[in-house]
Amino acid sequence: MSTDSLDDPNWAVQQLKVEFRFRRNSALRCTSMDMEQSELVIPRQLLCCKLCDEEFTKPCYLPCLHTFCQKCIDEHRINSTDDDGYFPCPTCMTEVGLEEEHGGQGNLPENILARRLSVPTIDPIKRETLCFYCKNAGNFVEGKTHCVNCDEFLCTSCTNSHTAQEEFADHQLQSEEDYNASLEKSSSTTTQGQVLTVCCEAYDPLDIGAMFCVECDISVCADCHVNKHAEHRCAELMTIAQHFETKIKEPLKELDNDSEEISEFLVNLDSTEQTILEQKDSLKQNVRDRTKQLCSLIKDYQKLLLDDIERRFDDQLEEIKTRRLDLEMHLEAIRGVKDFTNNLITYGSYEEKVHLRKKVGYRIRELCEESLGTDPIQIHSVRLMEPNVTVDTICDMFGTISTEEQSVGTNAGDTKENPPTSQHFQRYHSFGDSGHGSDSMENAENVETEPELVEIFGKTHGDLHRQDSKQSGSDSDMLSSSNSSDKIKNVKFREQVEQNEFQNENVFNLENPKREVVLPAPIQKECIKGIGINEKGDIIVGTTTTIHVLEKRGIVRGQIPLENGWNIHSVASDGKVSMTVPRGDNRFKVRVLRNDGTGHILSDFNVESFGLNFVTADKSGTLIITSNRYAQIHKSHGKAAKSGGNIAFYGSDGYLLRRITNEDFHANLLEKPQMVVVDEKRSRTYVADPGSHKVIALNADGGLAFEYGNIEGQEEIYQGPDLISIDKYGNVIITDKREGRIDILGHKGNLKKSFYTDDIPRFVGATPDKLLVTAMPDGNMKFYDT
Numbered sequence: 001m002s003t004d005s006l007d008d009p010n011w012a013v014q015q016l017k018v019e020f021r022f023r024r025n026s027a028l029r030c031t032s033m034d035m036e037q038s039e040l041v042i043p044r045q046l047l048c049c050k051l052c053d054e055e056f057t058k059p060c061y062l063p064c065l066h067t068f069c070q071k072c073i074d075e076h077r078i079n080s081t082d083d084d085g086y087f088p089c090p091t092c093m094t095e096v097g098l099e100e101e102h103g104g105q106g107n108l109p110e111n112i113l114a115r116r117l118s119v120p121t122i123d124p125i126k127r128e129t130l131c132f133y134c135k136n137a138g139n140f141v142e143g144k145t146h147c148v149n150c151d152e153f154l155c156t157s158c159t160n161s162h163t164a165q166e167e168f169a170d171h172q173l174q175s176e177e178d179y180n181a182s183l184e185k186s187s188s189t190t191t192q193g194q195v196l197t198v199c200c201e202a203y204d205p206l207d208i209g210a211m212f213c214v215e216c217d218i219s220v221c222a223d224c225h226v227n228k229h230a231e232h233r234c235a236e237l238m239t240i241a242q243h244f245e246t247k248i249k250e251p252l253k254e255l256d257n258d259s260e261e262i263s264e265f266l267v268n269l270d271s272t273e274q275t276i277l278e279q280k281d282s283l284k285q286n287v288r289d290r291t292k293q294l295c296s297l298i299k300d301y302q303k304l305l306l307d308d309i310e311r312r313f314d315d316q317l318e319e320i321k322t323r324r325l326d327l328e329m330h331l332e333a334i335r336g337v338k339d340f341t342n343n344l345i346t347y348g349s350y351e352e353k354v355h356l357r358k359k360v361g362y363r364i365r366e367l368c369e370e371s372l373g374t375d376p377i378q379i380h381s382v383r384l385m386e387p388n389v390t391v392d393t394i395c396d397m398f399g400t401i402s403t404e405e406q407s408v409g410t411n412a413g414d415t416k417e418n419p420p421t422s423q424h425f426q427r428y429h430s431f432g433d434s435g436h437g438s439d440s441m442e443n444a445e446n447v448e449t450e451p452e453l454v455e456i457f458g459k460t461h462g463d464l465h466r467q468d469s470k471q472s473g474s475d476s477d478m479l480s481s482s483n484s485s486d487k488i489k490n491v492k493f494r495e496q497v498e499q500n501e502f503q504n505e506n507v508f509n510l511e512n513p514k515r516e517v518v519l520p521a522p523i524q525k526e527c528i529k530g531i532g533i534n535e536k537g538d539i540i541v542g543t544t545t546t547i548h549v550l551e552k553r554g555i556v557r558g559q560i561p562l563e564n565g566w567n568i569h570s571v572a573s574d575g576k577v578s579m580t581v582p583r584g585d586n587r588f589k590v591r592v593l594r595n596d597g598t599g600h601i602l603s604d605f606n607v608e609s610f611g612l613n614f615v616t617a618d619k620s621g622t623l624i625i626t627s628n629r630y631a632q633i634h635k636s637h638g639k640a641a642k643s644g645g646n647i648a649f650y651g652s653d654g655y656l657l658r659r660i661t662n663e664d665f666h667a668n669l670l671e672k673p674q675m676v677v678v679d680e681k682r683s684r685t686y687v688a689d690p691g692s693h694k695v696i697a698l699n700a701d702g703g704l705a706f707e708y709g710n711i712e713g714q715e716e717i718y719q720g721p722d723l724i725s726i727d728k729y730g731n732v733i734i735t736d737k738r739e740g741r742i743d744i745l746g747h748k749g750n751l752k753k754s755f756y757t758d759d760i761p762r763f764v765g766a767t768p769d770k771l772l773v774t775a776m777p778d779g780n781m782k783f784y785d786t
Contacts, residue, residue, distance in 0.1 A: 210236075
């Protein structure tokens with residue numbers, strides 16, 4: 001600095017101006033430093049484009065204030081602009097029309113904040129002010145003057161020497177304060193000049209008179225402020241910036257509240273979306289489960305129908321098979337008699353003819369009297385009633401989808417989930433049309449009391465030819481019921497069938513007998529113990545003193561007097577007569593005669609039994625005895641009687657083979673077992689128990705084939721049953737005297753027919769030609785065609 005400058009009168013004013021600039025610049029610097037300290041790390045999203053995910057290159061912003069690279073937004077605009085010249089913001093989808101927003105220029109404004117943060121300006125670092133020459137000489141003297149040309153600081157002595165040299169005489173010198181002020185001005189001009197428009201080149205942001213015109217949106221110097229913007233609203237740049245910061249806080253706070261509310265709602269939307277997805281998956285699974293259930297029901301019903309078809313046709317085929325066997329045997333018997341008689345007539349001598357005449361005549365008369373068995377077989381025309389299945393039928397069966405509106409609340413926990421659920425439906429298993437009975441089947445104990453299916457089809461024809469009938473187009477299908485229906489259509493359950501409907505299909509009054517036979521008067525005068533009919537049709541009547549054998553028309557063919565001491569105990573329905581003689585406590589001599597009318601002994605030995613309810617035997621001589629008690633061995637007091645119905649089987653040697661009790665069935669099936677009948681062809685033993693009101697069918701191994709009778713909690717069928725018999729086709733005939741009811745079951749336990757009579761029969765059975773026989777106490781026997 002020259003000596004003349006110190007004498008300059010304006011020097012003091014200039015010095016004050018420099019000091020003001022320095023203090024103002026220090027304040028601005030402190031403010032900037034405070035901001036930088038509060039944001040030491042710039043978030044990456046402020047410096048990266050959301051389209052290319054790279055650092056901004058020429059950042060520009062849309063009217064929605066989202067910033068992108070100029071190149072990225074131009075490509076997006078080209079690909080997304082519609083016919084009206086609008087394109088959506090890639091982030092918030094706000095429509096942008098550049099022609100309207102920017103006066104038809106089509107250019108986006110540059111984001112100067114993003115640009116500055118991407119390439120930050122380095123603040124000038126204050127240099128050390130030691131004298132250049134003195135420092136080189138090893139002396140550290142503070143410089144007072146700055147040489148602009150050499151860009152070095154000089155002390156007062158070196159300044160004089162520096163300007164005294166000819167080569168440095170034209171160098172420009174400035175004080176340290178002027179150097180700092182010019183440095184700050186250069187930095188401020190470089191930064192702010194690119195942001196705001198200035199009035200002229202003389203504008204200095206650090207000048208004490210520098211202002212900003214709000215109306216013209218321009219930075220003005222002191223002269224322009226006075227000359228051109230005196231009437232305008234002007235203020236210092238810092239004041240306007242601080243005013244902006246103050247005013248913008250309230251709207252920002254509202255936006256923060258909106259942002260929080262939207263964020264919470266988005267959380268609720270996520271929860272609601274998850275709930276909807278869960279309901280969707282649950283509903284789909286319900287549909288799959290419903291499909292499986294319906295398919296399972298269809299398969300179960302398919303099996304039921306197939307089993308029912310097998311049963312129906314097996315019964316018919318079994319009847320035809322038996323009829324064929326009987327006819328073939330009868331035909332062979334006729335052929336044998338004819339051949340024998342023809343040979344006797346042709347080749348026999350007079351003596352031979354006279355000797356054989358009675359036997360041949362008796363045999364021929366016997367064959368002539370025997371029924372031929374050529375009466376027509378009643379065949380049931382079985383068909384499947386196929387209903388019309390439509391889309392509505394499937395909808396009713398499957399169910400429909402229903403929608404309930406729900407509002408999405410602010411709290412995800414308030415949203416209640418009500419997914420549509422399918423109701424479970426019950427599967428019904430049928431044991432055939434067996435009334436209140438139940439077949440022996442696996443897992444039968446796991447099946448609760450389930451209603452049974454009544455026969456849904458069947459039509460009787462009197463000829464041997466099957467009559468095909470047209471299918472009826474009924475809209476009621478057993479599978480056309482939805483899960484909310486009261487019952488499955490076209491399938492009648494036993495508890496739903498009215499009595500008159502059941503009677504119309506299965507129940508008949510026993511009337512109009514085909515023929516009647518009256519027992520001879522001598523037999524009626526005796527006390528009749530029992531009546532049976534053998535496989536030939538002979539009637540066997542046991543009385544107190546005699547066993548009478550009558551042919552089917554009631555003519556006495558023979559008599560078998562009882563031996564002294566023997567009493568008739570039982571007469572089986574197949575004609576076997578059982579006799580007993582007491583031998584002491586619980587000991588009996590038992591004898592069973594064959595049912596051929598010859599009086600030959602089938603079984604004869606001593607047995608020990610706590611009572612005899614009924615006694616009979618099979619063809620092999622196995623003795624069968626029913627009683628209410630049986631012997632049990634105790635370690636403490638030896639043999640004792642145990643209460644409980646039982647069925648005992650004794651071998652031909654008199655030893656006990658098997659005793660069947662309730663423990664074998666795990667159920668209380670035997671209470672007071674009475675009458676027994678044996679089906680030799682099918683290896684079945686049938687027992688009537690009036691105590692449990694059931695009929696029990698046993699297999700050859702003693703296992704339960706089926707039971708039929710009263711079931712707890714359901715309407716009673718029997719007060720007995722009292723009598724039981726079978727016909728040649730294996731059908732079981734059950735009689736309840738007090739009810740006046742006669743039921744006919746198939747050999748599988750299915751109820752075929754029921755008959756009611758006003759009489760109280762002493763005996764009910766069947767003849768070989770399939771006539772139902774009832775014997776009354778007055779000795780009158782009636783034969784019915786069933």
